[in-house]
Amino acid sequence: MPDRLDPKRQFLADLFDAAVAAADPRRILQDVLPPPPKGRTVVIGAGKGAAQLAQALEALWPHPCEGAVVTRYGYAAPCRHIRVLEAAHPVPDAAGIEAARVLQSCVADLGPDDQVIALICGGGSSLLPAPPEGLTLEDLQELNSALLASGAPISVMNDIRKQFSTVNGGRLAALAHPAPVLSLIVSDVPGDDPGAVASGPTVPGRPAASAVLAEVTARGLELPPRAMAFLQAAAEQAPAAPPPSRSTTRIIASAALSLDAAAQRARARGVNAWVLSDAIEGEAQEVALVHAALARQAQHSGFPHPAPLVLLSGGETTVTLRHKGRGGRNSAFALSLALALEGQAGITALAADTDGIDGSEDNAGAFVDGASAAAMRAAGVDPRRLLQGNDAYAAFDAVDDLFHTGPTGTNVNDFRAILLGELPDG
Structure with a gap:
C-alpha cells in the first residue's frame, strides 16, 4: 500500500x-468479565487474536490469573502471567500439537470454585491440532489442506474438523469439569454460531459422524484416504454421550x-x-x-x-x-x-x-x-x-x-x- x-x-x-476498532480486545472485554472466583482463575485461548485478548484481560483483571493461549506465528503479544504460544496457521504443525497439550494441562485438576475464562477467535482450529488415537499430525495436515482447497463453507469445514480432534466440540471445556468455563468469543463465522468459531473447543456439541459423512458425500468432498477411513469407521459407531461441562458462551465481537x-x-x-x-x-x-x-x-x-x-x-x-x-x-x-x-x-x-x-x-x-x-x-x-x-x-x-x-x-x-x-x- x-x-x-x-x-x-x-x-x-x-x-x-x-x-477493527469495534472489535478491539480491551474495548470488548471491559464489560463482560465475571467476578473473581473463590479459587483459581485459569485463562486459556486460541486464535489469531488470542494473545491480544489475553493481554487486554490482564490489564482489566485486578486479580491473580494463570494459563496459556496459542496464536499464529508473528501474532504474539507480551503478557505477564498468561503464557503465549505460537503455532502454524492455516495448516497445523508440531507446535500446535504441543499447544493443545499445554491448554489441556491448564484445565486439568480444577475444582468447582475455580473459574476458566476461554478467549476464542478465528484461526483456532489449526492452532489446536489434537488428533484422536490412530491419526497423526500428518493426517491432520493433509485433511486441512484438502478442506482449504475444497471451497466448502467454513461451517462445513469446522464440522468435519471436530470429528478429528480430542479438543474441539467442547472437549476442552469438559476437561475443566467441574470448574465453570466462560467462553468469550470473537466471531468470524457467518451467523455467529459460537460452536463454529475455532471449531468450538469450549462450546459443547458436535454433529454425529454419520451426519458429517453424509455431508461430505453429498458435497462430493475428497478427504485424504486415512481421514475418510477414520470418518467412515466413526459413522458406524453409536454416538457417545456428551461429556459433562459447566460451559457458558458469549459473543463479544462480530462482523x-x-x-x-x-x-x-x-x-x-x-x-x-x-x-x-x-x-x-x-x-x-x-x-x-x-x-x-x-x-x-x-x-x-x-x-x-x-x-x-x-x-x-x-x-x-x-x-x-x-x-x-x-x-x-x-x-x-x-x-x-x-x-x-x-x-x-x-x-x-x-x-x-x-x-x-x-x-x-x-x-x-x-x-x-x-x-x-x-x-x-x-x-x-x-x-x-x-x-x-x-x-x-x-x-x-x-x-x-x-x-x-x-x-x-x-x-x-x-x-x-x-x-x-x-x-x-x-
Whole structure:
C-alpha cells in the first residue's frame, strides 16, 4: 500500500479501521468479565487474536490469573502471567500439537470454585491440532489442506474438523469439569454460531459422524484416504454421550457490530451507508459479481440511498484452489470485482480481512476501481489469467494496490466497502 492514499481510498481505509476498532480486545472485554472466583482463575485461548485478548484481560483483571493461549506465528503479544504460544496457521504443525497439550494441562485438576475464562477467535482450529488415537499430525495436515482447497463453507469445514480432534466440540471445556468455563468469543463465522468459531473447543456439541459423512458425500468432498477411513469407521459407531461441562458462551465481537461501526463512521462523514449483510458466503469470484451488480444498480437508480453511498458487507467467502498462486479470498474477490467494474467511473472499493492477513500472504486485501484492470494490463499482467490461476496477489502487486495493515489483534472476518460517487468536501 502506498504511504499516501487518495481521498477515496483513505476513506475506505478509515472505515476498515472503524470496523477493527469495534472489535478491539480491551474495548470488548471491559464489560463482560465475571467476578473473581473463590479459587483459581485459569485463562486459556486460541486464535489469531488470542494473545491480544489475553493481554487486554490482564490489564482489566485486578486479580491473580494463570494459563496459556496459542496464536499464529508473528501474532504474539507480551503478557505477564498468561503464557503465549505460537503455532502454524492455516495448516497445523508440531507446535500446535504441543499447544493443545499445554491448554489441556491448564484445565486439568480444577475444582468447582475455580473459574476458566476461554478467549476464542478465528484461526483456532489449526492452532489446536489434537488428533484422536490412530491419526497423526500428518493426517491432520493433509485433511486441512484438502478442506482449504475444497471451497466448502467454513461451517462445513469446522464440522468435519471436530470429528478429528480430542479438543474441539467442547472437549476442552469438559476437561475443566467441574470448574465453570466462560467462553468469550470473537466471531468470524457467518451467523455467529459460537460452536463454529475455532471449531468450538469450549462450546459443547458436535454433529454425529454419520451426519458429517453424509455431508461430505453429498458435497462430493475428497478427504485424504486415512481421514475418510477414520470418518467412515466413526459413522458406524453409536454416538457417545456428551461429556459433562459447566460451559457458558458469549459473543463479544462480530462482523455485524464491526460493519455497524463502519456505517456510523461513513455517515459521520456525510456518506450514506447500506449494510448488505454480515453473513455472506460463497465462491469469492461469484460473490464479487453480485456486489458489482448491486453497485451498478445503486449508482444508476439512487436506491436505497443517493450517492455518495458506501455498500458494506461481511461474512466469509471461499476460494476453490485449482492452481498454485498467491492471494487469499479478499484479493480474489477484489480482482473479480475489478474485472466486473472495468470502465465503470465513480466506484472505488476495498476488500480486506479484519485480522490483517488475507489467506497466508502479507496483505490484508486490496483496493479496486474501474481503472484497475486496465492498469494491470498496462503494467504487463493479465488480470483474468491471474484470477483463474489463483494469483490475485500478483495482479494487485503490479499496480501497488495491495492493502497492508499487519496483524490487527482481532478477527471478525471479511470486510468489503464499495464507495459510489464523490466524497463531500471536508
